[in-house]
Amino acid sequence: MTDVTLREVARASGCSIATVSRVLTGTRPVRPETARKVREAAESLGYRPNRVARALRSRSTGTIGLVLPQITNPFFPSLVREVEHALHAEGRAVLLADCDDDPKTETDRITTLLDRQVDALLVIPVDERHSRDAVETAAAQVPLVLLDRGCGPGVADSVATDNTTGMALVLDHLAATGRRRVCFVGASGTGSAAVERLAAYEAGAGALDPRAPERVELGDFSLEWGRAAVDRVLPSRPDAIVCANDLIAVGALQRLRQLGVDVPGEIAVTGFDDIPMADLADPALTTVRQPVRELAAEAARLLGRRLAGQQDGPRQSVRLAPELVVRASSAPRAASAQDADSTHTPEEDQ
Amino acid sequence: MTDVTLREVARASGCSIATVSRVLTGTRPVRPETARKVREAAESLGYRPNRVARALRSRSTGTIGLVLPQITNPFFPSLVREVEHALHAEGRAVLLADCDDDPKTETDRITTLLDRQVDALLVIPVDERHSRDAVETAAAQVPLVLLDRGCGPGVADSVATDNTTGMALVLDHLAATGRRRVCFVGASGTGSAAVERLAAYEAGAGALDPRAPERVELGDFSLEWGRAAVDRVLPSRPDAIVCANDLIAVGALQRLRQLGVDVPGEIAVTGFDDIPMADLADPALTTVRQPVRELAAEAARLLGRRLAGQQDGPRQSVRLAPELVVRASSAPRAASAQDADSTHTPEEDQ
């Protein structure tokens, strides 16, 4: 099963391999008659260009490295999916690197990808600070776009969700549904999600209650912290718990249920990200949906731009607006009173 | 920032590029003295082999294509992670292809990967029947290992979980904890998971109750079906619902809660796969954990075997035993009576 090469197509179509190459890549005009013959020969021989040879010669593999902290993080699979589809649509392939949430591994993976001559890198950095060196070094060698998470200012082009807008959507929604004693359960990290969501809460919560911006508890982005945080915020008798992501929010829901607190009757709970679990929680979680497809598309666009030659335009930093997804966990109390005798939500009755 | 090539290392170390190549790849013995000089030169110049050139010459890219139905299927991320790590440890890289659960797309992705000269393919087929042609064609070109799902008999090497054993573990556990009126909620597909889990249930449930093997409802592997199926099995007054996967089981739990049925007090529920959601459900779901790491390791081993030259040994089909993970959803009724006044499970009190 020896592969068909350009040489054989050339022979079969009676012209030179250069002409065949031109027909197939469309880099130069070829007489229609010749082109047809070449195409027919290629077709009938079942010719498939060898991308490795092409890559060696043209210095472009058509391959993008996708570097992410941990594919098991529930927010990433849908992002990976969209990235894969967006890049495949442009004829590129994705080399996947999972960093085990470890910056050392991340450095290693990035090196490996560069050795494999990826045309560009799409990086979701493990850590705002500890990923920076590796990202900067890599960005000096190939076009690099940061996705979803930042990595210090001005390191590379970046695409991420606008956390500030997202948090504002949550606060507006809570205000509109009569919540006032809101509190925030966040994460103390230095990453953009932790920092920006907290800042946006502090900036916006004052409109609901002058003391709200002070009602803040910081831990990490985990279910466990969500559970623990409930006990810390409950003494302040909040009527809404705004969580910095869905994992925290689901943890909070679990603990609130355990304590017999009615959600959303007594307390509303909101998350951020809209991971699959958000819809499955009970009550289903009101959250902020990141525009996953658009993030992927934008990342692909930025990569394409750099690959097309705009190597040294200014760094571009794109923020995309997320969308509020209202579910049962923040239903207005008036509505929840209607079925206060049951624990299930209106949607579930359908 | 022009890349350093073998040629320059050769010049710097005062020997031929062939010798440098030998030192770096270890394909032939080299005098220690020379080797040291070469290594030093390579080191000081920051030489990195160009894997594309190496691939063109040696006809091996060191790249494996991983083809899967949908990365967003909650069982796959951990599998992808383990595969990535297992292959990376052998110096191979993973080209990821997401098929959108569509056999057409799958065919397309496989073609793309072959064009990119992957050394081998790891395929989780979209569909037992509709993936078969593409898989067979691909298997004729490169080593191919089927992962997690089969694709008809004798098509390629395969690695999967032993569904029969897994289901037996569930039934034994239910028997040991006093359940007798068991029933099964499965899927009607032709895939190995659907078929084998059903068959194992039918084979084993008779030991608990002669009529149990007849109490079977078949739909698909979804939450929605899990919810709907509850209403169909409830009239038979079961004391346990054995589900063919975790999604079905979580759907069942949701519906049971909605109906006010006590789990595990009145009815135990079990799943299969141990997706992340299983541990988060309320009550936490008793399920069968697929040996994800071992599946990945075994797949890597089979690939390595074929790549090492055993091109035409007999097809190998490996089945790995899963593990029962007992959680609250199948706690013995005696225990659940102790806190019958609350809806939460013992674990949650910690």
Added chain:
DNA sequence: TTGAAAGCGCTAACAT
């Protein structure tokens, strides 16, 4: 518009 020829950076014969 086409062809001849020179490599891309490397490995593997084949020499020595």
Added chain:
DNA sequence: ATGTTAGCGCTTTCAA
């Protein structure tokens, strides 16, 4: 043990 040389299959000058 080492050097020389011929490509891997393709793209891209350079000529015609």
